[in-house]
Amino acid sequence: KDGNVTGGWDLQELRSIQDYYVKYGLSSASGVSEVASIGGYVQEYQVDVDPEKMRQYNIGLTDIVKAVKESNQDIGAQTLEINQAEYLVRGLGYVKSVADIEDAVVASENFTSIRIKDIANVHLGPQTRRGILDKEGAEVVGGVVVARYGANPLEVINNVKEQIAELSSGLPTKTLADGRTSQVTIVPFYDRTQLIQETLHTLNEALTLEILITILVIIVMVFNLRASILISGLLPVAVLMVFITMKLFNVDANIVALSGIAIAIGTMVDVGVILAENMIRHLEDEKLRFRESGIEYTTNEIIYNATAEVSGAILTAVLTTIISFLPVFTMIGAEGKLFRPLAFTKTMALSASLVIALFLIPPFAAFLFRKTNVRQQSKLLLNGLLIALGITTLVFGYWLGLILIAFGCSGLFFSLKAKKEYNHTIAGYRLNINQNVVNIIISCIAIVVLLAEYWRPLGFDRSILMNLIFVAIICFGLLGVFTVFRRYYDSILRWALQNRFLFLIIPTTVLILGVVIMRNTGKEFMPALNEGSFLLMPTSLPHAGVEENKRVLQQLDMAVASIPEIETVVGKAGRTESALDPAPLSMYENVIQYKSEYMRNENGERQRYRVNDDGLFVLKNDKFIINPNNEIDDDANYEASQLKTSATRNELIEDNDGEYYRNWRPEISSPDDIWNEIVKVTKFPGVTSAPKLQPIETRLVMLQTGMRAPMGIKVKGPDLKTIENFGLQLEDILKQAEGVKEQAVFADRIVGKPYLLIDIKRDQLARYGISIMDVQEVLQVAVGGMPLTQTVEGRERYGVRVRYPRELRANPEDLKSIYVPVSTGSPVPLGELVDIRYEQGPQVIKSEDTFLIGYVLFDKLDGFAEVDVVENAQALIQQRIDNGDLVVPQGISYRFTGTYENQLRAEKTLSVVVPLCLLVIFLILYFQFRSVSTSLMVFTAIAVAFAGGFIMIWLYGQDWFFNFSFFGENLRDLFNMKTINLSVAVWVGFIALFGIATDDGVVMATYLDQSFKSNEPDSKKGIRLATLEAAGKRIRPCLMTTVTTVLALLPVLTSTGKGSDIMIPMAIPIFGGMIIDITSYFLVPVLYSWKKEYQLKRANK
Missing domain, CATH: 3.30.2090.10 (Multidrug efflux transporter AcrB TolC docking domain; DN and DC subdomains)
Known part of the structure; x- marks a missing residue:
């Protein structure tokens, strides 16, 4: 089994x-x-x-x-x-x-x-x-x-x-000679279930952590528990609505579709933040709480006024974000199938958040912020219920129970005390402690502890305490930085307004850097998805027979299976009984399943297992595991018979208070290291090297191009020998091209199969009165064997074949002794009727578009982009042709092909559709502001954010960036920093960034418009004061959007599970763009003030 x-x-x-x-x-x-x-x-x-x-x-x-x-x-x-x-x-x-x-x-x-x-x-x-x-x-x-x-x-x-x-x-079962019973079993050797489950688990984990961090940011920055509950409640409800629409429209929940929700969280929160922050401002501002007649608005009226004030900006921001994703719906081919579900889920997420923000949050806010006597009287009962519920919940989840008990105790303390607020002075700072502050502290501690437990950024082999300290430093450190920024925002903006030309050098420099980096960034179709398995596809010599190929295949499998990280390896030589697999015997496919870094349970989740006091894992048979990842002297005080060096999931004992079991050796840190081990052990004479491939990736490549490599050249020509010779010349040139992996370059050896050709002597046939068909039938039956009929044995069918015995057809001399019957007279030996000769011929004949074709396969080196490598190879070949070093034979043509073609096609589509979408967004902005200049200001801020995304991509590829250790972990490794190429995934990230950056610009410009309409300043000083006032009041929701987006993406950037390869490239542009987007908090007000000052100057003239 x-x-x-x-x-x-x-x-x-x-x-x-x-x-x-x-x-x-x-x-x-x-x-x-x-x-x-x-x-x-x-x-x-x-x-x-x-x-x-x-x-x-x-x-x-x-x-x-x-x-x-x-x-x-x-x-x-x-x-x-x-x-x-x-x-x-x-x-x-x-x-x-x-x-x-x-x-x-x-x-x-x-x-x-x-x-x-x-x-x-x-x-x-x-x-x-x-x-x-x-x-x-x-x-x-x-x-x-x-x-x-x-x-x-x-x-x-x-x-x-x-x-x-x-x-x-x-x-069936069978009893063997030694008394054992042997049972035939069906055992899957390639099963995508674990990949799908682990991928979804990675994304679900990232989504959960994003929501937790978002709630933390909202609680700290809004500093109002009721408002925080309002905004935080939007997220799960909106996500639930997305899943309902996915069910209705038959959209499958895969890694890319769910990524749409992950990258939409920033905009979803933005909607709630803008609305809730405006409600709090209206509730706290004395001017906004009273009518001109001095009569106070009711809570419902205040909430209505606050919602009406920002509803236009919210609607515009969400509409521009939805429209920005329309280009994704126009994608075709592989990229369309991949990313259209993402565009759907993001659109549904934004639509859901808009509906919730405008129609659900206001009535709930009116209820939460309304002061009633009923709530005052029921506090004791409510807090008692919280404590009771917390004690009950301890049985199911201790952390949830502790949080509820803490909230209940806090409520009881302040309900029973006559004094509702306590004042303390620490280091010169006056602190006011009330129930709201205590509840916020409890919430923050709970969220940080949960983040440390489930995020584990330092790794599961580090203690929970170390992870807790790291998470607290990262979260509260960044929140502290943004808090300081908010405190000094007015001063910096005042300086920028007074020195606008000096200030504008900063965004201009960012824009120039972004454009330069964009033009020099490598391009590829898609970052490779870590499938948790490899497909090794070498080839042997074309003339190798069945037994030789079997021997080599078995040696390959045994060599790969000897690597400790390998779970199982199954190799195939030749073809299956299917038209979908026309592979020759010399082509191998070794499906290699490697162990996940940490042992997982059946649902694909990391599982803890029992350890003893010495830190050794305990097995069900009372033995212990020597794990090379343990930081203790494993074999001290243990006998050799008690210790094992490896274990399966079924042997370990699940224990939620135990430790995570690491399957990989300490020196193995990534799947690339495992692949390098495979390459080392599979170097056999007579066997070609193979590009790094994975099963799903390879099937897609083969369906698209017909080749078994991500890149290659298709050579078309009049005959196979000419195609092969030209392919071999290209092979030599490709090995010298920059970025090409030399050992992965391989031209098809088309004419390499030995043929035994039998030439029939027609004059001899005429002499004996024998036809060509007579000789051919004798050859076919005697040598190859002719399937004549089928037996019917129940459901089973077996062929019946007639042929000569093997010993009489083993070599050409034996063939000459085969007798051909003659209608009159004795049979004639075949040797008198034919000539037998050897010749090399094709192993397989391939054609495309009516032309014979051959392939030259190659792969890229790590750190190089697909499109760049192909362009380098094209340039080198053309240079050799121009120099006369390479002569293209008559009738021969060649072209590069591979997955990079998808990138070119996607770029071509986006280059047409994106400008159209930008035009539509500009029109929406114009209808919102009724001003071309204001709309252009918002666009300028978006351009700066775009440049920020490209700068972050460039920094990720620089070895010096973040190349230092913190808590014993190198930050480049922690944040998965490596060369990022421009791919469809990255462009999707930029499109998402466009929506978030637009939101901030729209909100800032909307309030500037409102402020100038109400104040109508008539001097340069008045214009700047009005600008300062408007920007100062809008900075909190804008800053919260940035903080939420940046912090919420940290779990994505540090994730290492299946599917993170696609999520990270989508997240990097958003992460970098939102950090640089801080400059737009100054850029839009400075440009707006400049416009008003210019208008005032013209009016005075």
Whole structure:
């Protein structure tokens, strides 16, 4: 059941079980398109004729063929009616055994029959096979399940698993000679379930942490628990609404779709922050609480006025963000399938947040902020209930119970005390402590502890205390920086207004840097998704036979399986029984599953396991694990028999108070390190190197380009030899191109398969009166064997083949001795009728667009972008052609192909659609402000944020940036800093940044408009004072947007789970852009003030 090969079963037995039981059963699973068998031997009845006896009896091969065909036939003879009952009449003549074939009559003379057994040896044997399956050095039989087009992979996998469970009870068993029972089992060797679950778990974890950090920022910066509850409540409700719409519109929850929610959180919070902050301002500001007549507004009226004041800005900001994602809906091909769900979920998330902000938050706010006597009287009861509920909840989740108890105790303390506020002076600062402050402190401590427990930025091998301190420093440190910024904002803005030309140098420099970096950043289609498995695809020499390929395949599998981080490896040589897999025997596919860094449970979540006092993991059989990652003297005080060096999930004991079990050795820190280990152990003579590939990635590449590498050149020409020669010349040149991995360059050896060609002498045929067809049929039957008929044995079908014995067709000289029957006279040896010669020919013939074609495969070095590498290679080849070093033969053409073409196509689409969307957004801004200049100011701020995103991408690729240790961790490694290329994922991040940056600009410009309409300053000083007043009042919601976005992205930037490879490139532009977006808090007011001063100057003239 663990997939270990135990013996006791012949490969043909296993293949029969696969073909006629497992295959049929799995094919019936919903969503399955095909089940293709691979490995083992397909059983057949083989009739090996004896040419000497055939000559003695004067019987030709055609007679034997006819006899075998006619010996295997059932017929239906309709019905007979006997005693008014109808009987079906059948003639039973199907072959059931070897004896049935042996008794078939070939000829009869003088009442004496010549049967098959008189002139041939009949036995069961294997068909010629073109596919081999091997598991870690042992031959096995398997099947490949292909899902239907458009089917949900996880649903199909679950359906297949259900079918496997149903089939398992009917699988045969066998008692071996030593008394052991051997049970045939179905063991998946490639299953995407874990990848899907781990990917979704990574994103769910990131989403949860983002929401927690967002709540923390809101609580600290708003410093009002009621308002914080309002804003924080928006997020889960909006996310729930997104999931409902996904269900209604049949959008699957995958890594990219859920990333849409992750990158929308900043804008979703922004909507709630702007509204809640304005409500608090209206509730606290004496001028806004009273009418001109001096009568105070009711709470409902105050909330209404606050909502109406910013609803236009909120609607405009959300609309511009939604429109900014329209280009993603226009993407086609692979990028369209990948990112359209993201655009959908982000659009739904923003729409949901808008509906909640404008229609749900105001009534809830009116309820929360209304002062009533009922609430005062019920405080004691409510706080008592909180404590009781907390004690009850301790059983299910201790952290939630403690939080509720803390809130209840705080409420009881201030309810029972006559004094509702306590004043303390610490280091010269006066602190006012009341229930709101205490509740905020409790909330902050709880959130930071939860972040430390579930985020674990320093790693799961570091203590919870170290992670807690690190999280507290990161969160409160950044919040402190932004608090200081807010305190000195007015002073900096005043300086910027007075020295605007000097200030404008800063955003101008940022813009120039951004443009320069953008033009020099590498391009690729998509960052590779870590699938948790590799696909090793080397090739052997074209002339290698079945046994040689089997030997090499087994050596490869055993070498890879010897690496401790490898969970299992299954290799395939040749093809499966499917039209989808036209692979030659010399092409290997080794599916390598490596262990996840930390042991996970069945749901793909990291699991803690029991450890003893010495820190060793305890096994169920009372043994202990020597884990190289333990920082203790493992074998002290233990006997050798008590210790093991590795363990499976089933051997460890789950314990939520235990430790996480790390599967990798200390020197292995990433999947790239595992791949490098694989490369080291798979260097065999006669076997090519292979590019770094993963199963899903490879299938996509092969479907798009037909090649088994992410990049390559397709060479078209008039004949295969010319194509091969030109490909070899390109191979030599490509090895010298910048950014190309030399060992991964490989041109197809098309003409490398040895052929045995038989030239028929037509003059000799005429002499004996033999036709070409007669000779060809003898060759086909005698050498290759001709499948004549099929036996019907229940549901099983086995072929019957006639051929010469192996010893009589082992070499060309044997072939010459094959007799060809002549209509009159004795049979003629084949050697008198043909000439036999050797020649090299094609192993496989490929064509595209009616042209013969060959491939030159290559891969890029780490740190280089796909598009740049292709452009370098193109330039080098063209240079060699121009120099005369490379001559393109007549009729030959070549072109580069690969996944980079998707990037070029996506760029082409975006270059048309993005400007159109910008125009639409500009029109929306114009309708909001009724001013071209104000709309352009908002656009200028967006451009600065864009430049900030490119600067952050550049910094990520610089080795010196953040290259220092903090708490023993290198920050570059902690934040996954490496070269980031411009890909579709990065552009999606920029589009998301566009929406968030637009929000801030719209809010700032809207309030500036409102301020100038109400104040109507008539002097330069008045204009600047009005600008300071308006910007000062809007800085808190704008700053909260930036802080929330930047801090909330930290868990994404530090995540290392499956799916983080796609999330991080999307997050980096937003992270960098929002940091630089701080300059827009000065840029928009400075430009607005400049415009008003210019208008005033013209009016005075």
